[in-house]
Amino acid sequence: MTSGSGAGMERSAIRVRVVGGLGNQLFRIFGASLVASSSQQNLVLDLTWYHRRHRRRVTPRSPDYKYFSRLGQIPTVERLSKTRIVIEQVEDRLGSSLGADIGLARSEEEINEKTRVIDADFQGRAFLPSDDVLKYYLAQVDHWSEAAEEVRRQIAHRKPIVAHVRLGDYTNLQHLYGFDVGKYYRTAYRLCIQMDMSGPVLLFSDDPDRATRLFSSIGIPHELCTGQDETSSVETLRMMASGGSLITANSTYSWWAAEYGRLFYGLSRVVLPNRFTTRERLGFVSDLTHPDWTIVSLR
Secondary structure: OOOOOHHHHHOOEEEEEOOOOHHHHHHHHHHHHHHHHHOOOEEEEEOHHHHOOOOOOOOOOOOHHHHEOOHHHOOEEOOOOHHHHHHHHHHHHHOOOHHHHHOOOOOOOOOOOOOEEEOOOOOOHHHOOOHHHHHHHHOOEOOOOHHHHHHHHHHHHHOOEEEEEOOOHHHHOHHHHOOOHHHHHHHHHHHHHHOOOOOOEEEEEOOHHHHHHHHHHOOOOEEEOOOHHHOOHHHHHHHHOOOOEEEOOOOHHHHHHHHHHHHHHOOOOEEEEOEOOOOHHHHEOHHHOOOOOEEEOOO
């Protein structure tokens, strides 16, 4: 991954706006790294999104990609001046380089005028590096607790059906993420049974109580993975990746749990929805699947 600091920042750089939760963060970082590498530029991560106020219905996020220690070494910009933010908003709309035209400094971190700003999701296989590169950057994790590792080992030993149920702000943003949740998980569970998986489903959710009620209402045997509120997003992702099969939500975080399981634990039995969002042009996941994964179409 191309990066730089100090004197290395004198040459041109790619600054990618990192937003959202861990799944979105990883897509953006790896996608921008390919752009930076192909153009032989430095990579800088713009974390200003995490210092802004957001609508109440959006769950607060933090730049958790830093738990992966090798990704955490990439240079960052934490804050931009208010003037710089306004200029970049104008640039986004007009497709111009207004900041460069008037000689305005890009940021209070002294990123020079050659910086190219990227704001893209990069949710496609073409934007991901090879498996070897992914494994290199995701292998080392900081702040991994022994308690979390013990839970992960137990899951790896039992090999249960794992299901991720994303609720939280998804419930408040039905126009973007809504679908028949009960129908999807019933279908996904039946597919797991057809793959000779058995036993109660191990639930992971940002709203455990509601997820438990949901699975009770649709008649799927289940148990809740305890201690989820005491683990980091990366620890939870590794736990989810360690099961015998994984039913994902329409979530990039779910997708990365499946991908992490494939890379590190040999996870092959994955059931996932065909899209992340209702914006189908941007949300389809067909380009992100593997031959052994099963797609369920959301209506």
